[in-house]
Amino acid sequence: MRLKNKLAVITAAASGMGRLGVVFFAREGATVAAIDINAEALAELAVEMKAKGSEIITIVADLSTEDGMRGSINEAADKLGGIDILWAHAGIPGPASVENLDMTEYQQAMTLNVTTAVLGAGEVAQHMRKRGGGSLIFTSSISGLVGSMFSPIYSACKFAVVGLGKSLALSFAADGIRVNVICPGLTETPMMEGFVGRGGEILNSAENKNKLLASVPLGRLGQPEEIALTALWLASDEASFVTGVALPVDGGYTCR
Ligand SMILES: NC(=O)c1ccc[n+]([C@@H]2O[C@H](COP(=O)([O-])OP(=O)(O)OC[C@H]3O[C@@H](n4cnc5c(N)ncnc54)[C@H](O)[C@@H]3O)[C@@H](O)[C@H]2O)c1
Structure with missing residues (x-):
């Protein structure tokens, strides 16, 4: 088994990839x-x-609050008896434009996409040090590697997550904590609906859908399991020499 005896925490874990x-x-x-x-x-x-034979710990928390993020990580550490792996996966699309910006929506996007990653890393580091190291994984996006015409604020947030991941890979290396960032392409989960209405109901016409798929060299959308399996690999010792990576899992979208 690839994560035998490991203690793992996943945020935004009730749907999709998480x-x-x-x-x-x-x-x-x-x-x-x-x-x-x-x-x-x-x-x-x-x-x-x-039913599959696994007991999991569930923690209900609003990760858009400081107490929710800090508190849930520490509650997880208490209940698990430590933490080896954190997949800090929370994020939301946020406002579609910088014009006529609703500052509450803007702050919510910054908080859930960026602050959760910052606070999660800040809380989990002490727990991983106690265990002699760990694997910290953030979820960014292809929009954290290239610009996003219809989601500039989301893109700004996801670039920040890549910068955070690369920086913390340096900061935490001496403690044996690897830090990596997954950059999914458009992936079929409930969240995708938040994006596809932008830029003219992308998936609502065959012509638009074909345009979208043509932008992906592999010619299809991602599946949530393809992202979760990437997280599994990064979490495992199979990736023991991998740190500071912002890994696109995007069917080749960012090759162009
Ligand atoms: N789906 C895509 O196309 C895509 C592409 C690139 C990156 N991502 C990133 O993947 C991550 C999640 O995406 P997904 O597609 O698995 O989403 P999803 O919609 O399937 O799941 C999101 C989960 O986040 C939870 N959540 C929302 N607000 C929360 C809050 N305040 N506190 C705690 N939990 C909260 C929801 O309850 C839900 O379970 C995000 O970081 C997103 O930016 C998604």
Whole structure:
């Protein structure tokens, strides 16, 4: 098993890629704490995992608050007995334009995309040091590597996450903590709906959908399991010499 005896935490774990991360991490032997604001979806996940033979810890928290982020990481450390792996996966699309900006929506995007990663790293480092090291994984986006015409604020946030990951890879290397960033392309999860309405209902016409798919060299959208399996690899000792990477998982989108 690839994560035997590992203690793992995943945020935004009740849906999409994070949810599959819980399934894959547990299947590979980790004890997993799943953090999310959606209590009902977390409870359903716990039942599904129990049916598969895995007990998971669920923590309901609003990660857009400082207490929610700091508190849930420390609660996870208490309940797990330490932390070896954190996949800090929370994020939201945020406002579509810098014009007529609603500052509350702007702050929410900055908070969930960037501040959660900062606070998560700040809280988890002490726990990983106690365990002799660890693997910290952030979720950025292709929009953290190239500009995004329809989501400039999201892109600014996700570039920040890449910068944070590369910097912390340097800061934490001496403690045996690897820090890596996953940059997914457009991936079929509920969140994708938040993006596809931008730029003219991209997926609502065959012509627009074909245009979108033509921008991906592999000619298709990503699947959440493809991102969760990347997180699994980065979390595992198979990636023991990998740190400071911002890894596109995007069907080749950022090659151009
Ligand atoms: N889906 C894509 O196309 C795509 C592409 C690139 C990057 N991403 C990134 O992936 C991450 C999540 O994406 P997903 O597609 O798995 O999303 P998703 O919509 O499937 O899941 C998001 C989860 O976040 C939780 N959440 C939302 N607000 C929260 C809060 N305040 N506190 C705690 N939990 C909260 C939701 O309850 C949900 O379970 C984000 O960081 C996003 O930027 C997504």
